[in-house]
Amino acid sequence: MKITRTEVEHVSRLARLALSAEELDSLTGEMDAILGYVEQLATLDTEGIVPTAHAVPMENAFRPDEVKVGFTAEQALSNAPDAAESAFRVGRIIE
């Protein structure tokens, strides 16, 4: 086994993703199969190979620090599940 049900449960907490008991069961099997498949990468010697994060080699892109017109508060809040006084509203986080 590449991954256990307990590990899958741990990863679901890291991913902030609630999973049902059935989902945990099926994901354990599926992730195990996929991790078994990707194991083949370990057979390649990559000693001294520089990792590729981006296909097109590029340096940091800078731009002038200028003030530009952005969204109004109304636009920014237009899709909010809950909003009040120009802010996104969530449940109480400090007891």
Add this chain to the structure above:
Amino acid sequence: MTVYDLTLAELRAKLDKRELSAVEVTKTYLDRIAATNPALNTFITICNETALAEAQAADQAIAEGKAQALTGLPIAAKDIFNTAGLRTTCASRILDNYVSPYDATAIARIKEQKAVIIGKLNMDEFAMGSSNENSAFGPVRNPWNQDLVPGGSSGGSAASVAARQAVAALGTDTGGSIRQPASHCSVVGLKPTYGRVSRYGVIAYASSLDQVGPVTRDVRDCALMLQAIAGYDPADSTSVNTPVADYQSNLTGNLKGLKIGLPKEYFIEGLDDDVRKAVEQAAEKYRELGAEIIEVSLPHTSYAVACYYLIATAEASSNLARYDGVRYGLRAENAENLVDMYMQTRAAGFGSEVKRRIMLGTYALSSGYYDAYYLKAQKVRTLIRQDFLNAFETVDALLTPVAPTPAFALGEKVNDPLQMYLSDIYTIPVNLAGTCAMSLPCGFSTDERPIGLQLIGKPFDEATLLRTAHAYEQATEWHKRKTEF
């Protein structure tokens, strides 16, 4: 010949000669969509009102002599593009009610030309899938045979163009998501070089792999669409500030001196016989047209799928962290606390493939596994990219199948994620390498399923890629076959 059978270039000529108006063309397409969408499920949103208003504005521009290549032409966009004032769902329940406050750059550019946005297209949720079965709005059906998948993730883009519900469409390609559905639906699809087209306003899946591209009836239309959307955008710092060629004027039909490589690792066991035959015949056609065909090697090909499913899922797990129920989209009710709200929102909003990829990616990035999985995959990516750069020292383009088989049946692979992933084996390496590639029709299987040819070009040399594709298209009739739909 009805209006919706005309290509983009043909319609342009008729609009410019005032033989048709943009309003007439748009109405024809809206009627066609209304009649065919219930069976195909290609559209998530149909822009009945806004499209007619845009068509009127286009007719005004044409009357004033201000027409550009796309003015007045009905174009549909995958529902992954932000489109100001329109619902943008990414085929996910988590964005069910999301209305874009702004336009993606690719949308803004076709709007600048006064193209008509006719609707937003179905897709695999968050562009994750190869069959368009992972949509919260139900699967798209292949217009050539409704029992088949159209391919994915831009299944709606390819199916809508094949069914002549739009003159052209925009899609995105992270591991084959434009090319594979284009192949399965017998239309032309182009994934430009990473950095060629701005990703600004495109809902992110895997940011180092995602690229925007057109789906069209033929290669000339593809050149016109790419011309409209290509080029540097200050709003996307990964778009590259390099000159954009005049793609249409490059379609000369001349292949003299062109060297085309056949990567031997792409013609192996698991490749369907009909696909192999069609692609080999295409290579033979290129030889007749004056190109030199050379066998080349891309030795790390077999590692590409494994490499991709670590890198793409890792990036996805990070990108999709933004769907937390706070600023937009779904929010779960009755959560016990903030973390519980996040967890319940995401559980209710994401479909099973999206959950699977978030989980895989989170695992690959988690403490203790990062080096073995994510970092290792990034190193293998270097080797895969180097394979292509080496091959391009001797050839100008590569010729391969797009997919190992023609379109498969709906439901055939839904319960086996790994088999589904392996259907992208010939398209994924191109995204890892970051170069450009396209799919164009090259035949049909014995049971009448479309087959596509993949041409892979040098980085930022879309002009040669399109010229190579166009010469083949001119010498064959495959692109003229239409669905009976």
